[in-house]
Amino acid sequence: MEQYKYTLDKSSKKHICPACNKRAFVLYVDNEMGDHLTDDFGRCDRSTNCGYHKAPPKGKKVFNIPFLSLKSISDKAYKLTDENGIISIVPNSQILEQTKNDCWISEWFLKNSLIPYLANESKYFNTDEIGFVNVITAKEPPxxxxxxxxxxxxxxxxxxxxxxxxxxxEFLKIHFSKDEVFKATQNYFITGTNHFWSNSTAFWQIDDKEKIHACKIMQYDRHTGKRIKKPYNHINWLHNAIKEPDFNLCQCLFGLHRVNEDYQKTVAIVESEKTAIIMSLFIPDYIWIATGSKQNLKFELLKPIKKRNIVLFPDKGEYFNWLNKATELNAIGFKIAVSELIEQTDFENGFDLADYYLK
Incomplete structure (x- = not known):
């Protein structure tokens, strides 16, 4: 059975984080001696606003890898299909622990693989002699x-x-000329609709092959440009409005169709569709596209632009999450930079690039 020389303190005691100076820092404990390590070894619980984590540099480091399937192909190797659909052949000796839906793989192997891992949970084993344990082979995915x-x-x-x-x-016309707004709505096929709510906006998700993956419908306030969130979030999908119950939603990045306009331009990615549209007017030297949600910054959606120069502009509070994801993607061949512009402002979390330029 595996033993860990160091683990995070399981008590409720919190210390001052060396990065953000908040009392949210969990120290590592030496399980053999029962003592805390020095104050710089630990993890900040403020994962969104700080994200500091320094683990003890001893033992065999392993990362948690969620998978779709893990199937034995010989007495020495397994075929792993990770949650991004990347298939790898992993030696038995490098999979140190496994449950039904994930496994722990050595950092040494991951550094030489295509599996994204840097943002995943990690831990240490006390010995390098541990073999393959607790094997539960999953079925092939449906x-x-x-x-x-x-x-x-x-x-x-x-x-x-x-x-x-x-x-x-109508809100955009307050800040830009009629011609500028018309051009932006043409570039992104922005459509008004009364589906679900009067004077809502339809955002078409069209890929680089001109296939229409989806159409998200949201309602905004025409005076402030803010999305209507009360008494509930006003977001829905066109396939629900036109009653297509068997529609299998498979999203793409909003504005992805625009990457074919100029192969030399850098692709700039923000979270909000509205922000992509507004920034295309402020800085047309970039091709602006949007993830639509912070969770959509992932391999499957960015794959069509893997060969492009990309810069991310995360919302306030999301910088470290997007930086970790960019690091993972760069490890498998992407060319992504991450802007700190919004993170360095004094505005509250959720503030984004459009808010900055419209101030």
């Missing part, structure tokens, strides 16, 4: 359901034949 797509005719009908006023476009 066959994937083909993604659904909207038709170009549907987009044409909503954009050209039955146009509606939407509150977001």
């Amino acid at each position: 066959p994937k359901i083909a993604p659904s797509f909207h038709s170009l005719e549907l987009l044409d009908n909503m954009y050209f034949e039955k146009p509606h006023i939407d509150n977001l476009t």
Whole structure:
């Protein structure tokens, strides 16, 4: 059975974090001696606002790798399909522990693999002699359901034949000229709709092959440009409005279709669709696209732009999360830089690049 020389203190005691100076720091404990390590070895519980984590540099370091399947292919190796769909052949000796849905793989192996791991949970083993333990081989994942797509005719009908006023476009006219707003709505096929709520905005997710993956519908305040969140979040999908119950939603980045306009331009990524549109007016030297949510900054969605120069502009409070994800992706061939501009402001969490430029 595995033993860990160092583990995070399981008591409720918190110390001052060396990075953010908040009392949210959990120290490592030497399990053999029962003593805390020095004050710089530990993890800050403020994962979004700080993210500091320094583990003891002893023992065999392993990272937690969630997987879709792990199947034995010989007495010496396993075929691992990670949660991003990346397939790797992993020696038995490098998988130190496994449960039903994840396993712990040595840092030595991961450094030479395509498996993203740097943002994952890690721990240390007290010896380098530990072999493969607690093996539970998962079944092959069920066959994937083909993604659904909207038709170009549907987009044409909503954009050209039955146009509606939407509150977001009206807000943009307060800050930009009529011609600038018209150009932006053309570039992103911004469509007004009365589906779900009056004067809502439809954001079409069109990929680099001109396939329409989805259409997100949101409602904004026409005076402030803020999304309506009370009494509930006003977000829905076009396939629900037109009653397509078997629609298999498989998103792409918002604005992805624009990467074909200029192959030399840097691709700038923000979270909000609204922010991508606004920044395309302020800084047209970039191609602006949006993830639509902080969770959508992931390999599957960024894969079509792997060869492009990319810069991320995370919202306030998300810098370290996006930096960790960029580090993972750069390890497998991406070229991603992460801007600290918004993180360095004094604004509250959630503040983004459009808010900064509209101030």
